[in-house]
Amino acid sequence: MSGEKQPIIRLRGIVKRFYIGQPNELEILHGIDLDVNEGEFVAIVGESGSGKSTLMNIVGALDKPTQGSYLLDGIDMTAAKDGELSALRCRKIGFVFQTFNLIGRTSALKNVELPMLYNGVGAAKRTARAKELLELVGMEKRMDHQPNELSGGQKQ
Ligand SMILES: Nc1ncnc2c1ncn2[C@@H]1O[C@H](COP(=O)(O)OP(=O)(O)O)[C@@H](O)[C@H]1O
Ligand SMILES: [Mg+2]
Structure with missing residues (x-):
């Protein structure tokens, strides 16, 4: 084992149930290893x-x-408290949501800046990095547009 890198995501026996204890209890995930x-x-x-x-x-x-273990980069995510999970999400996870979750009436630039604001990045650095990221996906001419002025792909 020594010298071997551990997986970045490690799931063992993941079970998810909804309406636990109720007659219509639903088991959706039956023990996922990944x-x-x-x-x-x-x-x-x-x-x-x-x-x-x-x-x-x-x-x-x-x-x-509901059951099972999840290690993200070696950290036990099932033991982490809500606040710790928020911090880990902020630092270690990026999402592209099916239903965007953008802040309305707020520019694309400000939307991209928001997670960095939560992470304590200073204003100037935040804006510079957000511009860089939007340029990377060809949105340099859409930075001041609001979510309702963007295409589905641009929102994602
Ligand atoms: N919060 C919830 N409470 C109860 N049932 C849920 C909940 N979320 C999802 N489900 C049910 O779990 C099943 C899987 O849903 P989901 O994971 O969204 O499927 P997929 O993304 O593969 O289309 C569905 O039958 C859905 O109705
Ligand atoms: Mg789905």
């Missing part, structure tokens, strides 16, 4: 309603599993 290594590009594929978003919410630290 390793994702650094630099790996992984797609999770399955029919609608099969539990992809439920799993991604757990991987993204937006929700906790």
Whole structure:
């Protein structure tokens, strides 16, 4: 084992149930084992309603599993408290949401800056980095546009 890199994401026996203890209790994830290594590009594929978003919410630290263990970069995410999860999400996870979650009536630039604001990055550095990132995805002419003035792809 020595010298071998541990996976960046390591799931073992992940179970997710909704309405726990109620007669209509639903088990959506039945014990998922998954390793994702650094630099790996992984797609999770399955029919609608099969539990992809439920799993991604757990991987993204937006929700906790009912059972099982999840290590993100060696950190036990099932033991982390809400505040710690927020900090870890901010530093270690990037999301592209299906339903954007942008702040309305706020420019693309300010929307991109927001996570850096939460992370304590200074104003000048924040703006410079947000511009750089928007340029990277070809949106240099859309920085001052608000979410309702952007295409679906531009919002993502
Ligand atoms: N918060 C919830 N409470 C109860 N059932 C849920 C909840 N979220 C999702 N489900 C159910 O879990 C199943 C999987 O949903 P989801 O993970 O969104 O599927 P997918 O993303 O693969 O289409 C669906 O049947 C859905 O109705
Ligand atoms: Mg989904």
